[in-house]
Amino acid sequence: MTQATIRDVARRAAVSVASVSRALNGAANVHPDTRARVIAAADALGYVPHAGARSLSLARSHAIGVVLPDLHGEFFSEIIRGLDREASARGYHLLLSNIQDGRDHVIQALRAVRGRVDGLVVMAPHVDPAALAAMLPGSLPKVMINTPASKGGSTLRVDNRGGAEAITRHLLDIGRRHIVHIAGPANNSDARERYEGFKAALPQRADVHVLEGDFTEPSGAAAIAELLARKVPFDAVFAANDMMALGALQALREAGRRIPEDVALAGFDDVPLARYLSLTTIRVHMADIGTRAAARLIASVEAKDEEPTDELIVPALIVRGTTVREP
Amino acid sequence: MTQATIRDVARRAAVSVASVSRALNGAANVHPDTRARVIAAADALGYVPHAGARSLSLARSHAIGVVLPDLHGEFFSEIIRGLDREASARGYHLLLSNIQDGRDHVIQALRAVRGRVDGLVVMAPHVDPAALAAMLPGSLPKVMINTPASKGGSTLRVDNRGGAEAITRHLLDIGRRHIVHIAGPANNSDARERYEGFKAALPQRADVHVLEGDFTEPSGAAAIAELLARKVPFDAVFAANDMMALGALQALREAGRRIPEDVALAGFDDVPLARYLSLTTIRVHMADIGTRAAARLIASVEAKDEEPTDELIVPALIVRGTTVREP
DNA sequence: TGCCCCTCTGTAATCGGTTACGTAGATCCG
DNA sequence: CGGATCTACGTAACCGATTACAGAGGGGCA
Numbered sequence: 001m002t003q004a005t006i007r008d009v010a011r012r013a014a015v016s017v018a019s020v021s022r023a024l025n026g027a028a029n030v031h032p033d034t035r036a037r038v039i040a041a042a043d044a045l046g047y048v049p050h051a052g053a054r055s056l057s058l059a060r061s062h063a064i065g066v067v068l069p070d071l072h073g074e075f076f077s078e079i080i081r082g083l084d085r086e087a088s089a090r091g092y093h094l095l096l097s098n099i100q101d102g103r104d105h106v107i108q109a110l111r112a113v114r115g116r117v118d119g120l121v122v123m124a125p126h127v128d129p130a131a132l133a134a135m136l137p138g139s140l141p142k143v144m145i146n147t148p149a150s151k152g153g154s155t156l157r158v159d160n161r162g163g164a165e166a167i168t169r170h171l172l173d174i175g176r177r178h179i180v181h182i183a184g185p186a187n188n189s190d191a192r193e194r195y196e197g198f199k200a201a202l203p204q205r206a207d208v209h210v211l212e213g214d215f216t217e218p219s220g221a222a223a224i225a226e227l228l229a230r231k232v233p234f235d236a237v238f239a240a241n242d243m244m245a246l247g248a249l250q251a252l253r254e255a256g257r258r259i260p261e262d263v264a265l266a267g268f269d270d271v272p273l274a275r276y277l278s279l280t281t282i283r284v285h286m287a288d289i290g291t292r293a294a295a296r297l298i299a300s301v302e303a304k305d306e307e308p309t310d311e312l313i314v315p316a317l318i319v320r321g322t323t324v325r326e327p
Numbered sequence: 328m329t330q331a332t333i334r335d336v337a338r339r340a341a342v343s344v345a346s347v348s349r350a351l352n353g354a355a356n357v358h359p360d361t362r363a364r365v366i367a368a369a370d371a372l373g374y375v376p377h378a379g380a381r382s383l384s385l386a387r388s389h390a391i392g393v394v395l396p397d398l399h400g401e402f403f404s405e406i407i408r409g410l411d412r413e414a415s416a417r418g419y420h421l422l423l424s425n426i427q428d429g430r431d432h433v434i435q436a437l438r439a440v441r442g443r444v445d446g447l448v449v450m451a452p453h454v455d456p457a458a459l460a461a462m463l464p465g466s467l468p469k470v471m472i473n474t475p476a477s478k479g480g481s482t483l484r485v486d487n488r489g490g491a492e493a494i495t496r497h498l499l500d501i502g503r504r505h506i507v508h509i510a511g512p513a514n515n516s517d518a519r520e521r522y523e524g525f526k527a528a529l530p531q532r533a534d535v536h537v538l539e540g541d542f543t544e545p546s547g548a549a550a551i552a553e554l555l556a557r558k559v560p561f562d563a564v565f566a567a568n569d570m571m572a573l574g575a576l577q578a579l580r581e582a583g584r585r586i587p588e589d590v591a592l593a594g595f596d597d598v599p600l601a602r603y604l605s606l607t608t609i610r611v612h613m614a615d616i617g618t619r620a621a622a623r624l625i626a627s628v629e630a631k632d633e634e635p636t637d638e639l640i641v642p643a644l645i646v647r648g649t650t651v652r653e654p
Numbered sequence: 655t656g657c658c659c660c661t662c663t664g665t666a667a668t669c670g671g672t673t674a675c676g677t678a679g680a681t682c683c684g
Numbered sequence: 685c686g687g688a689t690c691t692a693c694g695t696a697a698c699c700g701a702t703t704a705c706a707g708a709g710g711g712g713c714a
Binding site: 277 | 329378389600
């Protein structure tokens with residue numbers, strides 16, 4: 001049995017489709033008896049309005065598109081959680097559209113959601129800003145998270161630079177002088193900003209070692225392996241994200257280095273794992289960012305005149321056992 | 328500037344909308360020159376087809392609805408990750424619709440997606456099976472994960488009972504005799520099945536203590552606090568999920584119990600955290616379940632004649648440091 | 655030349671809703 | 685009692701695509 005349509009309901013209630021629509025959507029000009037008949041007919045037929053058709057004629061879908069690089073890592077799950085929390089509280093749904101590397105996928109992802117969503121949350125720190133700006137639809141409200149391109153959309157950015165400076169200063173404060181940085185991919189804007197913050201916090205003539213990882217745990221371990229192989233002396237490691245820090249942590253322990261006595265270790269993000277493993281880090285609180293992004297987006301969807309806003313989120317330094325021996 | 332429609336493209340290319348549609352969708356009967364003109368016009372106008380309108384006339388949305396209890400915990404993130412991976416590989420999108428407790432929310436969530444998705448993945452271990460069956464749309468293909476109600480849909484179930492038996496036997500094998508179970512909520516079917524497996528593995532006259540938690544970390548800690556307060560003697564704890572096990576782990580350590588010497592501890596799920604904290608558990612591999620669910624659903628969306636299938640996934644026992652001292 | 659067939663294109667119906675507009679009937683008022 | 689006003693409802697256009705059907709034009713063949 002196929003789903004009943006509004007016309008089926010109209011026929012059964014012996015009224016026009018207009019009256020059904022009015023009755024079911026609570027319009028004022030409907031006689032109580034008519035409304036009752038319509039509701040009875042709808043119930044009897046198990047009528048559920050076709051959301052797709054509805055959004056076509058209303059030009060509103062009550063859905064927001066979420067375009068993320070991929071869904072790996074706790075990082076993105078947290079954003080989605082935050083987005084979903086706010087969206088569903090406000091009666092919106094989330095349409096996920098993840099993108100692999102490569103510009104084509106971004107285009108595909110963006111094309112696929114047109115006419116299905118009322119707005120877009122985009123996070124693509126690894127995509128060239130100019131290219132991204134060119135392919136974003138101009139007509140939809142959007143919120144960009146940690147993504148340089150703005151062009152008429154609101155932005156939400158984490159102060160990566162400031163966070164990296166803070167954590168680097170912390171390492172200096174506890175007396176470390178040979179600090180190694182495990183950076184993220186060079187084409188990732190978060191990675192670049194964190195690297196800049198790191199450099200900015202160091203004294204002029206500090207001796208600096210920087211290795212490039214790819215934000216995954218194994219690449220953190222690999223970086224440590226390389227340092228050890230090259231016999232680079234170091235007493236602190238600042239990894240550009242927590243997952244690489246965790247990889248480094250494992251590798252250091254296996255190499256017999258004591259944490260934090262021999263080597264102090266810090267990450268970035270404060271993924272849920274970090275607390276359990278007592279990792280010093282910068283708390284980014286992605287769920288909160290997701291919540292704010294959704295709130296911001298829905299606000300501009302519902303009030304067309306809203307000005308785009310730019311919000312800079314200053315993350316907090318969380319000192320734990322990998323830099324300071326805990327009580 | 329509002330988005331161009333197919334009519335705008337048709338006007339600019341001086342052809343009919345039918346030709347535009349044919350040209351852009353690669354139909355056979357289009358003259359090469361016409362196709363070229365249409366593509367040029369579409370590019371010039373930045374035309375992107377309206378997916379909503381498209382799915383209305385095609386009666387296919389290339390989206391699958393995901394109805395989950397809520398998005399808390401790593402557990403659900405993992406499922407979504409798996410779903411998304413498979414779905415996007417096959418050209419589908421995910422529409423998230425999370426549900427709070429209460430039947431009304433389930434109804435709302437299900438109504439909201441009608442006409443927007445080609446199929447449904449439902450996971451609602453806490454909803455009364457009969458009620459759920461009654462409100463599920465009969466017309467859509469669906470896959471239920473760990474959810475009793477079937478009624479024409481495929482199911483994917485984790486062998487909770489078998490897993491719980493295996494882990495309980497493991498605790499017995501390492502010589503523990505005073506095993507405490509921290510159960511999940513009684514209205515949750517996963518929780519009930521795990522509890523049954525636990526009971527089934529125990530010898531007839533074992534002395535059993537069972538406390539009820541709510542699958543959250545604090546409730547695991549609270550359970551331990553209660554046991555200690557009541558001075559119940561125990562040498563092993565089996566928590567119905569990993570998060571409660573982690574809460575228990577913290578509480579036990581704070582109480583000065585050595586793990587695993589004084590108390591062996593086991594969880595269920597193998598969330599990513601478990602490996603880091605060396606928690607013995609049952610690997611459920613939710614991402615894999617998500618992948619299979621999506622694959623199964625898409626198969627039945629694309630071939631209407633598919634028979635529903637029922638798959639039972641047997642999870643593996645993962646022995647780690649909280650039950651057996653590691654090398 | 656006449657007829658058929660094939661290729662290409664356009665017209666208009668359709669998907670399932672919403673809603674502007676028009677109208678029938680009741681009520682009110684001078 | 686006639687006209688204005690209001691309430692309740694139906695007709696049909698519309699949202700933006702797809703596609704069945706029909707028709708125009710050209711080529712091949714008897």
